[in-house]
Amino acid sequence: MTDHTNIATLDSTLVDRLPAYSKTLFEAKATKKLTFEAIAKELGRGEVAVAALFYGQAQASAEDVEKLSTLLKVSKESLEASMMGFPDRGRSGPMPPVEPLIYRLYEIVQNYGYSFKAIMNEKFGDGIMSAIAFSSNIEKEVDKDGVAWVNITLRGKWLPYTRF
Numbered sequence: 001m002t003d004h005t006n007i008a009t010l011d012s013t014l015v016d017r018l019p020a021y022s023k024t025l026f027e028a029k030a031t032k033k034l035t036f037e038a039i040a041k042e043l044g045r046g047e048v049a050v051a052a053l054f055y056g057q058a059q060a061s062a063e064d065v066e067k068l069s070t071l072l073k074v075s076k077e078s079l080e081a082s083m084m085g086f087p088d089r090g091r092s093g094p095m096p097p098v099e100p101l102i103y104r105l106y107e108i109v110q111n112y113g114y115s116f117k118a119i120m121n122e123k124f125g126d127g128i129m130s131a132i133a134f135s136s137n138i139e140k141e142v143d144k145d146g147v148a149w150v151n152i153t154l155r156g157k158w159l160p161y162t163r164f
Helices: 012-017 020-031 036-043 047-054 062-072 076-083 100-124
Strands: 127-142 148-160
Touching (some): 012 020, 020 047, 036 062, 047 127, 100 148
Antiparallel strands (some): 127 148
16 A cells, blocks of 8 residues: 555554554554555544554544454454543553653653743633644655654644633
C-alpha cells in the first residue's frame, strides 16, 4: 500500500503497559509495511487518532474495528472484545518520559506551558483547552535551505470555567 521505509513499530519496553491488542496491531502493521498515515486514510481518521488507537489511548468504533480487521487481517472478534471498551489513558509510558522525542514534547510544555496558558487566557478568558473535543495533526515542513521542521497542530475546544 505504501512504499514508505519508515514504519513505526512497538517499543518492546512498552508492551507490558499497553493492551494486548497493541502488540497484535503493531505486528500486523509492520508485516504489511503500513504507515499510520496509510491506515488513517483507510479508516477515514487522522493519523494521530489512529496511532492513539494502536497505543490503547482511544476507543475504537465498530467501523474502526471492521476496517482495521480487514486491512490488517486481524480477527474482528478479538478487536471488538478489547478495542471498543473504555481506554485506560495516560499509562503507556513513565513520567517524566524517558524516550528522548517524547521528553522533548514534555520539555516544551515545561518551558512554554505557562506562556501558552497566559496567551490562551488573554485570548479566550478563564478556561482550559479540551483534550476530549480535540484533534491533532503533524506535518513535515522543509525550508528553503532543505532543513526539515516538524509542525504540530493541537486543536482543542475552548472550555470556559463557569461561575456557580
